[in-house]
Amino acid sequence: MYNYITKTAAGLAVAIAWAVSGPALANDDIAAKLAEMKPDGFPSEVIEINVVYPAGGGMDLNARILARVFERITGDSVVVNNRTGGAGLVGHSYIASQAPNDGHTVGVIANLVFADSMIRSEGAWSYEDLDPIAYLNSDGLILVVNSQGPMAEKSLAEIIETAKSEPGTIRITNVPGSMYEYMIEQLESETGASFLKVPFQGGAPGVAAVLGNNVDIAIAFLGEVRSHIDGDRVRPVAVSGSERSPFVDAPTLNEVLNTDDVVWQATRWVTLPKGVDPERRAYLAAAFIAAAADEETQKEFQALGATTNMSYDTPEAVAEHVNRLANLERTFFENTGRLEN
Amino acid sequence: MRGIELTVAGLWFAFGLAVCAQSLQLGLIGDFGPGSGFFPLISGIILAVSAGILVFAKSHHLGDEIHFWTSRAAVIRVTTVVALMALLILLIPTTGFLLAGCLVTPVMIKTAGGAGWPMALGVGIGAPASVYLLFVEVLNSPLPRGILRGII
């Protein structure tokens, strides 16, 4: 009886989802192509998408959107697993070194894996043990100030000036050991400014702090600040991507600093452990690329504030981009003494 | 029973000292105020001091006595359950939850529970199966499958 109710619930949920995603019927030919590519006997069980961050967070949401569309176009069942721990280290280690490579284990990861691979894994595994197959999106960081606080009228350039002339008085949110810290470091070294870095566990607590005027500048992803920007509680002063964001009216860090190498964003992609059977790999690659390119996915990604990029449409292109990002980060680590050359 | 309390208190004392030692290595002063090792050092100190006083008290027979062991049979039962649980957890990655459960649970019921074979087999297979079905089928929350991958 219990079983029946839950099955009804699940069935109703699927039905409603189907009704809601009506226009996706146009993907019938994609579905047909994928069905052709599907290797015999695969998948023989539920495909597991591993996310190394907790449920409800940005990465998790991206993965779940992708999973939903993947299921729709391939008909294979997929489950999202939050393999959390060690700020991502546990999950990354798992995918790189312990996950079975029969194609049923997939990871949705971001460029945060490089720090884990190069520094924290202490040689146990490397990002080169992973096999990128599909590109998802990228998400720049946004620097915001309280719109009624002491920084309310200042531009980032002015704030940096203050940080130079009065070192240690401008409080900025920081997440130690992550891209937030690297970005602030780079900012400081390029301008000679000195900020007071208040540590937090992530972007969201930092946003809470800036709302209460407990810090002067907060750094966060768009998803974490958008409603506050709309509600005029905070004002964005810069974005950290390579280009301006269409959602936010603020210059890029490079514009403000007159440089071209201060770029920090979270780039997300789908990866497999190395050594998956080529036929299965090709199928999964095609399916995930199609899922990422799907209209619904693109819409949802953009709604979350991420920037999509359709040019990485083969596993090789994704792998090349990933390696490029890895090398950029490696250079940064070497320059800042975190890694020996 | 004095002996057990004394030993345990002694163990806590030693542990507290170890925590203090490790905390000192982590560094007490960071960039601004306390470093990584500061708070663990405080916990280590409180632990060592409290345990130290306890050791002193127990060795001088202060305070009440505690009855630890109720009976030999009880000890055997508890140890059996713990050992079987450890075995179960060890087996799960290789044989999967379902198989490991069906193998170990009947043994547990028979030995520690002292029930007969019908109960042992009935619950011993029924329980792991129901738990497995509940989580994997109904709730879609996967459990390790080990060697049964591809079969179920």
Add this chain to the structure above:
Amino acid sequence: MDAISGLVLGFGVILTPENLYWCFVGSILGTLLGVLPGIGPLVALSVLLPVTFGMPPVAAIAMLAAIFYGASYGGSISSILVNIPGDASSIVTAIEGNQMALNGRAGVALGMSAICSFIASTVSLVFLSFLSPVLAEFAVRMGPPEYAALVVLGLICTLMMIRGSILKGLVMLSFGAFVASVGIDVVTGTQRFAYGSVNLISGFDLIAIVIGLFGVSEILLNIEQIFQNKPVKTRLRDLWPTKKDWKDSAMPIARGTGLGFCLGLIPGGGPITASFMSYAIEKRAAERKGHRFGTGRIEGVAGPESANNAAVSGGMIPLLSLGIPGNPVTAILLGALVIQGVQPGPMMIQQYPEVFWGVIASMYVGNVFLLLLNLPLVGLWVQLLRIPYVALFPTILLLAIVGSYASNKNMYDVWVMLGFGVLGYGLRKLEYDLAPLILAVVLGPLLEESLRQSMVMSPDGLMIFAHRPMSVALLSLAALVIGFSLYSRFNRRRPKCTII
């Protein structure tokens, strides 16, 4: 839009057959999962989150909120009946609640738990409805110094609840603080006590600790006596709270609701801290009247249960008004909203008033469902005790394994559970009180993080606490509590409390 018209809109949204159905389904699913010993609200929510993806926003959140309330209540059921909490927030309910069950008053405990949860939720939801914007503003002004001061106050209050030997209590407290510090130091990003092990770097999962420390140890303790008299003797003498019970519970409910709501409001606070603090306060209040806790006092169920539920509603305020999730549960709710395309935050009430008020209305309705569902079922739950322990304990152990595995899909957590289970068994036999241990595990990191953040922010070290009015107020309160506690100790011997 003012609160009244908002509520009217909200109820209009929720009182449709579809939304009511999902709310109902959520209540049942949540309760059933929560009853499973070792499975608490967090696990239930994580597991059932995907079911809501295809649903419209109000239905999805209504269902999730109902699942959460249901699982909390289910956790109380298993705490009271088998002394195995489903979640850290039901730990204190187990202390008095299980004693009541052993005294034959299981039905009363269950019934009162349901009723208190309902009253506390409803009252705090009313506060939520009318005071949301004001309270959100207030909550957001709290920074690290205020958090630190608040945690100090909480720790001091709960130190009052150490039972038995004070020295042993201190050992537990400091050990708990140590356990919590294993892993990554959030302030510097460096590893502590991890020795290069990838698993130790993530520390010990709280759920695994709770399940092992309280659940597995309970089973091991019962296994000892499995052949002696039936471990749980419940006479179904009373199923319904008496007039005296009502009288005794009135103040605890009031205090618990107020306390829980305030604590839930603050990001980082929440049901766990609220339930512990409420227990400490009720224990004090009862002792002043000459009653001893540990024998099955209904105040020990009424207070914490109210605090627990009020904290959930309090936690919804930062979530809905500011988009700030204060604890893992509200983080999941936040994710669910975002994936529905609804961005919680200051604009939510303007952009999606029907979702905002619909969610609030759904929480009222969910609580009503729970009350209606569970009160008649009290008799049924008590029957669970009739199952022979020989069949019950292996099932619980299996569920414990699944429960600790489910959060991170890592067998390491299952080992942690077993380890803490054996440890808890030994400690309980040696009359070490486990409550300070778990309290230190929960509050320790909060205190350390807030304190160190404050030191970073402060130009003059610890003086930052003196500069900020709210932290001054909280710390003075803590000092008052200490003073009062010492004073009453000199005047009257505290029962059941020794040095050794």
